[in-house]
Amino acid sequence: MDILNLIEEAYKAKENSYAPYSGFHVGAALLGYDGRIYRGCNIENAAFSPTNCAERTAFFKAVSEGAKEFLAIAIVGDREEYLAPCGVCRQVMAEFCDAEKFQIILARNKKDYKIYTLAELLPELFGAASLK
Numbered sequence: 001m002d003i004l005n006l007i008e009e010a011y012k013a014k015e016n017s018y019a020p021y022s023g024f025h026v027g028a029a030l031l032g033y034d035g036r037i038y039r040g041c042n043i044e045n046a047a048f049s050p051t052n053c054a055e056r057t058a059f060f061k062a063v064s065e066g067a068k069e070f071l072a073i074a075i076v077g078d079r080e081e082y083l084a085p086c087g088v089c090r091q092v093m094a095e096f097c098d099a100e101k102f103q104i105i106l107a108r109n110k111k112d113y114k115i116y117t118l119a120e121l122l123p124e125l126f127g128a129a130s131l132k
């Protein structure tokens with residue numbers, strides 16, 4: 001996996017961020033098992049609650065195009081700090097990813113990043129197995 005390229009893709013995704021209300025621009029790049037990269041940005045709304053995070057945009061684009069298995073996601077914002085995914089996005093990741101293996105790459109610039117597994121960011125998750 002080319003981590004730096006995935007981060008670069010996340011920054012490209014951020015260029016399309018639609019965030020007129022918060023001014024908080026986010027980009028994500030989701031890597032499928034087939035090697036395809038799906039970009040996502042946050043998309044805000046005047047009614048606020050329809051707002052979609054960058055991570056979920058990437059997931060929903062990918063799933064709508066037939067991808068269902070993923071290796072990693074890179075997430076970038078435009079602050080100095082690392083930007084971690086919100087709880088709702090973590091739950092969406094849990095639906096489609098192996099929590100022990102899926103890698104969440106938080107980048108604060110094009111070369112500084114840290115990596116967590118989904119299991120680290122969403123321990124004791126509620127998922128499909130919980131319903132069996």
Ligand code: THU
Nearest residue numbers: 022024026042053054084085086
């Ligand atoms: N946002 C994301 O896109 N991803 C995150 O992980 C956290 C928050 C967006 C949603 C909203 O447009 C803005 O950032 C402020 O919350």
